[in-house]
Amino acid sequence: MLKLFTSHHVASRLRNRSSHKLARRAFLSTLTDSKPTDTVSAKPCLEDCQTVIALPLLRKPLIPGFYMPLYVKDPKILAALQESKSGQAPYAGAFLLKDDKDPSISSSYSSFETVNILDKLKGKELLNKIHQVGTLAQILSIQGEQVILIGRKRLQITEMVNEDPLTVKTHHIKDKPYDKKDKVIIKATYFEVISMLREVLETTSLWRDQVQTYTQANDFNYNKLADFGAGISGANKHKIQEVLEELDVHKRLDLIKKQVEINKIQVFHASIFPESAAKTVEDKKESTLKTVEDKKEESGSAKYVKKTRPSVSADKFRERVDIKLLMEEIPKHVVKVMEENFEKLDRGENSKSIYNYLDWLTALPWGKCSDDNFDVLRAEKILDEDHYGLRDVKERILEFIAVGTLTQNPEGKIICLSGPPGVGKTSIARSVARALGRKFFRLAVGGLSDSSEIKGDRRVYSEAMPGKMVQCLKEVGTENPLVLLDEIDKLGQSRKHDPEGALLELLDPQQNAHFLDYFLDVPIDLSKVLFVCTANDTDLISGPLLDRMEVIELAGYTADEKMHIARDYLVKTVQRKCGIKPEQVDVSDGALLFLIENYCREAGVRNLQKQIEKIFRKIALKLVRQQAAAKEAMADLKSSEAAAKGSIELTNEYLRLADVLKVFEYAVGGGPMSEESREVAENFMIDESNLADYVGKPVFRGERIYGQTPVGVVMGLAWTSMGGSTLYIETTFVEEGEGKGGLHITGHLGSVMKESAEIAHTVARRIMFDKDPENLFFANSKLHLHVPEGATPKDGPSAGCTMITSLLSLAMKKPVRNDLAMTGEVTLTGRILPIGGLKEKTMAARRSQVKVIIFPEANRRDFEDLEESVKEGLDVHFVDEYEQIFELAFGYDH
Numbered sequence: 001m002l003k004l005f006t007s008h009h010v011a012s013r014l015r016n017r018s019s020h021k022l023a024r025r026a027f028l029s030t031l032t033d034s035k036p037t038d039t040v041s042a043k044p045c046l047e048d049c050q051t052v053i054a055l056p057l058l059r060k061p062l063i064p065g066f067y068m069p070l071y072v073k074d075p076k077i078l079a080a081l082q083e084s085k086s087g088q089a090p091y092a093g094a095f096l097l098k099d100d101k102d103p104s105i106s107s108s109y110s111s112f113e114t115v116n117i118l119d120k121l122k123g124k125e126l127l128n129k130i131h132q133v134g135t136l137a138q139i140l141s142i143q144g145e146q147v148i149l150i151g152r153k154r155l156q157i158t159e160m161v162n163e164d165p166l167t168v169k170t171h172h173i174k175d176k177p178y179d180k181k182d183k184v185i186i187k188a189t190y191f192e193v194i195s196m197l198r199e200v201l202e203t204t205s206l207w208r209d210q211v212q213t214y215t216q217a218n219d220f221n222y223n224k225l226a227d228f229g230a231g232i233s234g235a236n237k238h239k240i241q242e243v244l245e246e247l248d249v250h251k252r253l254d255l256i257k258k259q260v261e262i263n264k265i266q267v268f269h270a271s272i273f274p275e276s277a278a279k280t281v282e283d284k285k286e287s288t289l290k291t292v293e294d295k296k297e298e299s300g301s302a303k304y305v306k307k308t309r310p311s312v313s314a315d316k317f318r319e320r321v322d323i324k325l326l327m328e329e330i331p332k333h334v335v336k337v338m339e340e341n342f343e344k345l346d347r348g349e350n351s352k353s354i355y356n357y358l359d360w361l362t363a364l365p366w367g368k369c370s371d372d373n374f375d376v377l378r379a380e381k382i383l384d385e386d387h388y389g390l391r392d393v394k395e396r397i398l399e400f401i402a403v404g405t406l407t408q409n410p411e412g413k414i415i416c417l418s419g420p421p422g423v424g425k426t427s428i429a430r431s432v433a434r435a436l437g438r439k440f441f442r443l444a445v446g447g448l449s450d451s452s453e454i455k456g457d458r459r460v461y462s463e464a465m466p467g468k469m470v471q472c473l474k475e476v477g478t479e480n481p482l483v484l485l486d487e488i489d490k491l492g493q494s495r496k497h498d499p500e501g502a503l504l505e506l507l508d509p510q511q512n513a514h515f516l517d518y519f520l521d522v523p524i525d526l527s528k529v530l531f532v533c534t535a536n537d538t539d540l541i542s543g544p545l546l547d548r549m550e551v552i553e554l555a556g557y558t559a560d561e562k563m564h565i566a567r568d569y570l571v572k573t574v575q576r577k578c579g580i581k582p583e584q585v586d587v588s589d590g591a592l593l594f595l596i597e598n599y600c601r602e603a604g605v606r607n608l609q610k611q612i613e614k615i616f617r618k619i620a621l622k623l624v625r626q627q628a629a630a631k632e633a634m635a636d637l638k639s640s641e642a643a644a645k646g647s648i649e650l651t652n653e654y655l656r657l658a659d660v661l662k663v664f665e666y667a668v669g670g671g672p673m674s675e676e677s678r679e680v681a682e683n684f685m686i687d688e689s690n691l692a693d694y695v696g697k698p699v700f701r702g703e704r705i706y707g708q709t710p711v712g713v714v715m716g717l718a719w720t721s722m723g724g725s726t727l728y729i730e731t732t733f734v735e736e737g738e739g740k741g742g743l744h745i746t747g748h749l750g751s752v753m754k755e756s757a758e759i760a761h762t763v764a765r766r767i768m769f770d771k772d773p774e775n776l777f778f779a780n781s782k783l784h785l786h787v788p789e790g791a792t793p794k795d796g797p798s799a800g801c802t803m804i805t806s807l808l809s810l811a812m813k814k815p816v817r818n819d820l821a822m823t824g825e826v827t828l829t830g831r832i833l834p835i836g837g838l839k840e841k842t843m844a845a846r847r848s849q850v851k852v853i854i855f856p857e858a859n860r861r862d863f864e865d866l867e868e869s870v871k872e873g874l875d876v877h878f879v880d881e882y883e884q885i886f887e888l889a890f891g892y893d894h
C-alpha cells in the first residue's frame with residue numbers, strides 16, 4: 001500500500017521556511033560555484049588581491065578550500081567587507097591569532113561565534129598578535145553580522161596599510177617546486193595519506209561532515225591533499241598553522257600523516273581511557289603514543305582502533321552545525337539545547353551520553369531538503385521504466401505529482417498500497433521516491449510491538465537510542481524523504497507499549513510537525529516527510545490509522561502481465577545481477593509461460609523472480625566451472641608442451657579449450673569478445689524441454705482437485721491476503737431417516753461462514769420444496785458440508801451461493817457444469833449480495849481454467865472496470881436472485 005502523506009501544515013511550514021530555503025539555495029549555489037557570482041562578477045584575478053582587510057581568527061586558521069563562518073560585530077569592518085564584496089575584490093585576509101589566552105579576548109565571543117575581537121584590538125597591536133602567514137579568503141556572503149568566507153590561497157603580510165580597520169599589504173606565497181626525482185616519494189606519501197584519511201573518515205561521522213564543506217574534492221593534487229588532510233584531521237590550531245606555513249609539499253604531507261596517526265591514536269585512547277579522554281587530549285597525544293601502541297599490540301587488533309568512539313570537544317560539534325546555525329536552519333529551541341550541552345562538554349562533563357546525544361542532535365539534517373521534482377513527464381517515464389502495467393497506481397501517483405506542480409506543495413493524503421505479496425508495492429514506492437527526487441527509507445513496521453522503536457528511548461540509561469524516524473533522518477540526510485511504512489497491517493499489538501499510538505502521532509498532520517522523540521527530547525518537524533504504507537490486507541489496519549490513508553489496491557497480475565514483467569524486467573535485472581551477458585542466455589517465452597503456469601501460480605511475481613534467479617545462478621555456476629576446467633586443462637597442456645620442448649603439436653582439444661577460456665574471460669572480466677570466440681561461446685537456451693534441469697520438476701499442485709466435478713461439489717471463489725483463490729464446497733449424504741434432516745459442517749470455518757452454511761441449508765430446502773414438494777431429501781437426510789483444505793482457516797459470507805448449489809446438486813443428484821465457478825452472499829430470501837476482491841477472484845478463476853463465472857449483479861461495474869486482458873475469454877453472468885444461478889448451474893444439456 002502506498003501512502004503519500006503530507007501534513008496540511010506543510011503549506012504554512014513551507015512558507016515559513018521558504019525564506020530560509022531561498023537563502024540556503026543562494027548560499028549553496030555560491031558555495032559550489034567558485035566562479036564569481038553576479039555581485040562579484042568583476043572580481044580581478046586572485047594574484048591582484050594583494051591589499052586586504054586582516055581578519056583575526058581565534059579558533060583555527062582557514063585552510064584553502066574550506067569554508068568558515070565569522071561573526072563580525074564592528075560596523076566599520078562590516079562596511080569595509082561589504083564594500084570589498086560588492087566591489088572589484090571580494091577578498092579579505094584571514095590570520096590566526098597567536099595568543100588566545102588573554103581573558104579579555106576569550107570572553108568577547110559566544111560559543112557559536114568563531115571570533116571577533118577587532119573591536120578590542122586595533123592597528124599595530126592587532127598586527128603583532130596575528131600570525132604573518134594566513135589565507136586569502138573570498139567573501140561569499142554577508143548577512144547581518146554573519147560573514148562566510150572560503151579559503152583560496154596562502155598569504156604573507158608584508159606591511160600595514162591602514163590601522164582601522166586593519167588593512168595589510170601581502171604577497172601570495174607559493175609552494176616550493178619539487179624535483180622530479182622526489183615525485184616518487186611524494187606520490188607514495190600521497191597514497192599513504194589517502195588511505196589513512198579513508199580510515200579516518202570511516203572512524204567518525206564528524207570528519208565526514210567537514211569533508212562536505214570542502215570545495216575541491218574532485219580536483220586533488222599533492223598540495224591540495226595536504227591542505228584537505230589538515231582540514232579534516234582534527235589537529236589543533238597550532239599544527240594546522242604549521243601546515244599552512246609549510247611550503248614544502250612533501251613535508252606538508254608528512255605533517256598530515258603524523259597528525260592523522262595521532263588522531264587515530266586519540267580515538268583509541270578515548271576508548272581505553274574514557275574518563276581521561278573527557279579532558280582535552282591534545283597535550284596528551286604524543287605522550288600516550290607509546291602506551292597506546294603497547295595496548296594495540298596486546299589487543300592485537302588494528303580494527304579495534306577504527307570502531308571506537310573518538311573523544312571530541314564541543315568544538316567538533318560546533319563546527320558541524322556552524323553553517324546551519326548561520327543560515328538559521330536549526331530551530332531556536334534546538335539551538336538552545338545544543339548550547340546547553342556544548343557548555344556541559346566545555347565544562348568537562350564529557351559523559352558518553354552527552355557525546356551520544358550531541359552526535360545525534362547535531363547530525364540531523366536541520367533545514368536540509370532535497371528539491372522536489374514535479375516533472376510529470378519525467379515521473380511517468382521513471383514509473384514506466386521500473387514497472388509494467390499498474391495503470392491505476394501510476395495514474396494516482398501522477399495525479400499527486402501534478403498537484404505538486406500546480407501548488408509547489410506536495411500536499412496529499414497518505415497513500416496505502418494494498419495487495420498480495422510480490423505485486424510491486426515496495427518497488428513502486430521506491431520509484432516514486434526516484435521520480436520525486438526524494439531520498440527513500442524503508443521502515444518495516446510489521447511485528448513492531450514497542451512504541452520506543454518509533455519514539456525512541458528515554459535517556460535514562462547509556463545505551464538509549466533515538467527512534468526509527470530520527471535514525472531515518474540521519475541516514476538520508478534530508479528532512480523530506482519518502483518513508484515507506486512496510487506491512488502496516490502486521491503491526492504488533494501491545495497495550496502497554498502502544499505502537500499504534502506512536503504511528504498515529506507520526507502520521508497525523510496535526511501532530512507530526514512537532515514530533516517528539518523521547519531520546520532527542522526536542523520536537524522535530526516531520527511534516528515534510530512523505531509517508532507511503534504497504535499492506536496485504538487493509539481489514540487488519542485499525543480504523544483510526546485507515547482513516548488517514550487513501551488505499552490503492554494492487555490486485556495481482558494476469559499470466560499475460562506476468563509474461564511481460566518476466567521478459568522485460570525480471571530476466572534483464574537478474575541477468576545483470578548475475579554478471580551474465582545478454583547474448584549468453586536466451587530464456588524462451590514458452591519456458592517463461594511454463595514457469596508461470598506450473599511453478600508459480602501466485603498473484604504477484606515474487607516466486608517467479610526466485611525461479612528466474614535459480615536459472616541464472618545455475619548458468620553462472622556452469623560458466624565458472626567451464627572456466628576453471630579450461631584454465632586447468634590449458635595449464636596441463638602448457639606444461640606438457642614445455643616438457644616436450646616445443647615438439648608437441650597443438651591438438652584440436654587444446655584449441656577448443658583456449659577458445660572457451662577466451663570466451664569465459666570475456667564473460668567474467670567483461671573484456672571484448674572476439675568473433676571467433678563468440679562462435680564457440682556456449683549459449684544457454686532455456687525452453688520447456690530443459691527448464692526442469694534448472695528449476696526442478698513442477699512443484700505446483702493445481703487448485704483444481706477434480707477433473708470432472710462430482711455431484712454435491714461446486715467451485716467457489718475466495719479472496720485472501722495472498723490474492724484470489726478457488727475453493728471447492730463439497731456436500732455429501734450421511735444417513736437418512738424420517739425427521740433426521742440436518743447439516744454437519746467442517747473445514748476450519750469461521751462463524752460467519754458457518755452461519756452462511758446454515759442459511760444455505762434453509763434456502764436450498766425451500767427451493768427444493770418450491771420445485772418439487774414431494775422431494776423430502778432435506779427433511780430426512782443428514783448431510784455433511786466440507787470446505788477443503790481443512791487446515792486453512794476460512795471465513796466470510798461470499799460462499800453462500802456456492803453452498804446452496806452444492807446442496808441442491810446433491811439433492812437432485814445432478815452435477816453442475818464443469819467449468820463453472822461462483823461467488824456471492826445469499827440472504828434467507830435468496831437475494832444475492834455483492835462481494836469484495838472481484839479482480840483477484842477473476843484471476844484465480846482464470847488460473848483454474850474456469851470459463852463461466854457467476855458474480856452478483858451489484859459487482860457488474862467492478863468487472864467492467866477490469867482490464868481487457870483479465871476479462872478476455874470469460875463467460876460472466878451477473879445475478880440478483882438465486883433462481884438465476886439455478887438455471888445457469890443445472891439448466892444445461894449433458
Ligand SMILES: Nc1ncnc2c1ncn2[C@@H]1O[C@H](COP(=O)(O)OP(=O)(O)OP(=O)(O)O)[C@@H](O)[C@H]1O
Pocket residue numbers: 386387388389390419420421422423424425426427428534536565569570604605606609
Ligand atoms: N509491474 C511490475 N513490473 C516490473 N517488476 C515488478 C512489477 N511488479 C513487481 N515487480 C518486481 O517483483 C519483485 C517483488 O516486488 P516487491 O518486493 O515490490 O513486492 P511487494 O508487493 O512489496 O511484496 P511484499 O508484500 O511481499 O513486500 C520486485 O523485484 C519488483 O521489482
